[in-house]
Amino acid sequence: MPGQDHLTVTVQRGGPGAPLRPQTFEVPAYNNQTVLDVVSWIQQNADPTLTYRFACRVGMCGSCAMMVNGVPRWTCRTHVSKVLDGNAIEVGPLRNLPVIKDLAADMDPFFDKWVAAEGRHHPTRTREEEIAPVNPQAEERQAANAGIECINCSVCYSACDTVAGNPDYLGPAALQRAWTLYNDAKDADRDAILDAVSGKGGCHSCHSMGSCTAYCPNELDPLSAIAGLKRATAKRFFGGRR
Amino acid sequence: MSEFHLYMAQRLSALVMAPFVIVHIGVMIYAIQGGLSAAEILGRTQGSVFWFLFYGMFVIAVSIHAAIGLRTILGEWAGLRGRAQDGVAALIGLGLFALGAQAVWAVTA
Amino acid sequence: MKVARAHPLWLAYILHRLSGIGLALFLPVHFWVLSYALNDAAKLDAFLTLTEMPLVKLAEFGLVFLLAVHLFGGLRLIALEWLPWSAPQKTWAAAAVAGSLFISGTFFLQAI
Numbered sequence: 001m002p003g004q005d006h007l008t009v010t011v012q013r014g015g016p017g018a019p020l021r022p023q024t025f026e027v028p029a030y031n032n033q034t035v036l037d038v039v040s041w042i043q044q045n046a047d048p049t050l051t052y053r054f055a056c057r058v059g060m061c062g063s064c065a066m067m068v069n070g071v072p073r074w075t076c077r078t079h080v081s082k083v084l085d086g087n088a089i090e091v092g093p094l095r096n097l098p099v100i101k102d103l104a105a106d107m108d109p110f111f112d113k114w115v116a117a118e119g120r121h122h123p124t125r126t127r128e129e130e131i132a133p134v135n136p137q138a139e140e141r142q143a144a145n146a147g148i149e150c151i152n153c154s155v156c157y158s159a160c161d162t163v164a165g166n167p168d169y170l171g172p173a174a175l176q177r178a179w180t181l182y183n184d185a186k187d188a189d190r191d192a193i194l195d196a197v198s199g200k201g202g203c204h205s206c207h208s209m210g211s212c213t214a215y216c217p218n219e220l221d222p223l224s225a226i227a228g229l230k231r232a233t234a235k236r237f238f239g240g241r242r
Numbered sequence: 243m244s245e246f247h248l249y250m251a252q253r254l255s256a257l258v259m260a261p262f263v264i265v266h267i268g269v270m271i272y273a274i275q276g277g278l279s280a281a282e283i284l285g286r287t288q289g290s291v292f293w294f295l296f297y298g299m300f301v302i303a304v305s306i307h308a309a310i311g312l313r314t315i316l317g318e319w320a321g322l323r324g325r326a327q328d329g330v331a332a333l334i335g336l337g338l339f340a341l342g343a344q345a346v347w348a349v350t351a
Numbered sequence: 352m353k354v355a356r357a358h359p360l361w362l363a364y365i366l367h368r369l370s371g372i373g374l375a376l377f378l379p380v381h382f383w384v385l386s387y388a389l390n391d392a393a394k395l396d397a398f399l400t401l402t403e404m405p406l407v408k409l410a411e412f413g414l415v416f417l418l419a420v421h422l423f424g425g426l427r428l429i430a431l432e433w434l435p436w437s438a439p440q441k442t443w444a445a446a447a448v449a450g451s452l453f454i455s456g457t458f459f460l461q462a463i
Contacts, residue, residue, distance in 0.1 A: 012352060070355035092352045161356065165318030204249035205314075207368075208431055210360030223360070230249075230432045237250060253432075256425050263422045267415060271458050278402050280395040301382075308375045315372065338378060345385035 004087050005029055007080065009038055011050065012067075012092035015101040020092065023047075035068050035075035035083065039091060039103065052103035059217065062153030066103050067092040072158035074217045094158040110154045110171070117174035118196035119181065122189035134185055144183035147176045147225050149218050156212035156222050168201030172212035172222035175203050179225035182232060194233050203229040248310050255307040262300045287349045294350040301342030309335030363447065367424040370417040377414055416455035423447035 007027045014020035025042050036054055043050040054064035059077040066075050069083050069090055083089055097105040125132060135141060156172035157163055163171050175197060182193045197203045203226050212222040243251075273282070287293040313331030316322040322330060387395040401407050427443040 067352055067354075070353050090352055095354065159356075161361075162318070198244065198246040200245050202245060204245050207364050208360065208428055209356075209364035210358065211356060214358045214360070227432045233246060234250065234253075234433060237246075253429060256429065260422060260426060263418060267418065267454060267458070270415065274402075278399040280392040280399060283395075284392065304378065308371075308378065311371050312375055315368065334375075338375075338382075341379050341382035341386070345382040348386040 006087075007038065007084070008088040009042065010088065010090040011039070011042065011103065012090070013050070013102045015099055020099065022090070029080070033080045035066070035073070035078045035080060035089065035091060036064050038080060038089070039066075039075060050103070051101040060151065062151035065094055065153045065155050065158070067095055067158065072155040072215055074153060074155070077217060094154055096158050096160065096163045097154065105154070105158075107154060110157050110173070111152070113170045114152070114174045114177060116196065117170045117178040117202075118193045119174055119177035121181065121184075122187050122192065124186050124188040132186055138185065140183040141185065143228065144180045147180040147220055147222070150176060150180075150220055151218065153217065156216055159211035159215040161209060161211065162205060162207055166201060166205055169205045170197065170201055170203075172206075172226065175206070175229060176220065176222040176225040178203075179228050182229070191236075194229070194236055197229050198233050203233070206230070248313070251306055252310045255303040255310075258303045259300065259307065262296065262303070265296070266300070284349060288351070290350060294346065297346045297350065298343075301339065301346055305335045305339040305342060308338055363424060363427065366420055367428070370421040370424070373414075373417045374421060377417075412455060412458065415458045416451060419451035419454040420447070423450045 005028060007029050009025045009027050010022045011025065012020045013023050025046050027038050027041050027046075030037075036057065039050070039052050040054075043052065052064075052066070054076060055061040056063075057076045059074055062074070064075045065072055067073075067090075068075065068078060069085055071083075072094055073083075075091070080089065091103065093099045093103050094105040097107065097109060100106050136145075150173055152173060154173065156176075160169075160172055163169050178193050178197050181187045182190050187193070206223075206226045208223060208227065210223045213220070213224070216222065273286075287297075309331045312334050313327060316330055317327050384395065384398055387398065402411065424447050427447045430443060
C-alpha cells in the first residue's frame with residue numbers, strides 16, 4: 001500500500017449484555033497482511049480485551065469467520081488489500097448468530113440445526129460386516145462429493161437473508177450436509193433425511209437467493225444442494241423413488 | 243398443511259397459472275388497441291363458458307399462490323409466527339378468492 | 352454493518368419478491384373495478400377512460416412488467432429447483448429479466 005502506512009479499522013464490539021458498537025483503531029499496514037493479522041495486531045498491541053476466535057490460520061478449521069465490510073469471510077484467508085475500502089475496513093461478528101463477545105459468535109444454533117437436518121450417518125452395515133465398496137464414478141457419489149468439503153465455518157449461514165428472516169430455517173450448511181448424506185450409498189435412511197428437511201424451516205423455506213454459493217470460501221454450492229433436496233422431496237411426493 | 247405441502251401448492255398453482263398469465267398478457271395487448279370500454283370487455287366475456295373457466299381457475303390459483311407467498315413474507319419481514327401468520331394468510335386467500343369470484347361472475351355471467 | 356448482497360441471484364430474488372407483493376396489492380383493486388361491470392357498466396366505463404391518461408399508461412406498463420417479471424422469475428425458480436440444475440443459473444436470471452422487458456416493452460409500444 002504505497003503512501004499509506006496505517007489502516008483505519010472499525011471493529012464492532014459488544015456482547016449479550018451490551019449491544020454492538022463500533023470502535024476504531026489505527027493499525028500499521030504491511031504487505032501481504034490478512035484481516036486476521038489486523039485483528040490480532042489490535043488484540044496484542046492496542047486492546048488486549050478484544051475477543052475473537054481462530055485456530056489454524058490456513059483455512060482448514062473454519063473458526064475465524066467474521067463479517068468483513070459486510071461480507072462473511074474467513075479472516076485468515078482474506079488479504080486486507082483485497083477488501084480495503086479506501087483505506088478502511090470494518091470487521092464484525094458473523095451475522096445471524098448470537099454474539100458471545102466482540103468478534104466471537106455463538107455457533108450453537110448453527111450446529112443444533114446441523115443435527116436437526118438429520119446430518120448424521122445411518123449405517124447400512126454393522127462393524128462385523130465387510131466394508132461396502134463405493135463406486136467413485138457413480139452419479140450420486142459425484143453429488144455427495146460436491147458438498148463434502150464443508151468445514152462448518154458458518155459463512156453461508158451468515159450470508160443468508162432467509163436465515164435472517166426465519167429463525168426456524170435450517171440454513172445452507174445443514175441442508176447441504178443432508179443432501180450429501182442423501183446421496184451417500186452407505187446411508188440407510190434416506191426417508192428420514194427427506195422428512196427432516198421437509199418440516200418447519202426445512203429446504204422449502206429457501207428462496208434460492210444464492211448468497212451461500214456466492215460467498216462460500218470453499219467454493220461449494222449449497223444452493224444447488226438445497227435445490228436437489230427440493231427435487232427429491234417433490235419426486236417422492238409424486239411417487240417416484242429417485 | 244405442512245411447510246412441504248404449502249411449497250407444493252405454491253409451485254403447482256404457479257405452473258397452472260403460467261399459461262394463463264401468458265394468454266392474459268396477450269389478451270391485454272390485443273384488447274387495449276383502440277382503447278378500453280366496458281362494452282368491448284363484456285362483449286368478449288359475457289356468456290362465455292371458456293372465459294368463465296379460464297378466469298375462474300385463474301382466480302382460484304392466484305388466491306392460493308398469493309396467500310402462500312404473502313404468508314412467507316409476513317413471517318420473514320413482519321415477524322408473524324404460528325396462528326397469527328396462518329390466520330392472516332388464510333384471510334388474504336379467502337378475500338382474494340371472494341373478490342376474484344365476484345369479478346369473474348360480473349364479466350362472464 | 353451494511354450487508355453486501357448485490358449479486359445477480361439475490362437481485363433476482365428481491366425482484367421476484369417485490370413484484371409479487373406489488374401484484375398482490377394490485378389484485379384486489381383489479382377485481383373490485385371489474386365487478387362494477389355487474390351492476391354499473393357506466394361506472395366501469397368511467398374508470399376505463401382513466402386508462403387513456405399518460406400517467407395511468409405508465410402505471411399499466413409497470414403492472415405488466417411486474418406480471419411478466421414475476422412469471423419469468425417464477426419459471427426460472429421452478430427450472431432451478433426441479434430440472435437438472437447444473438445449468439448456469441445466472442443466465443436464467445438474466446434471460447428472465449430480458450424476457451420481461453421485451454414483453455412489457457411490447458405492451459408499452461402497443462399502448463401508446
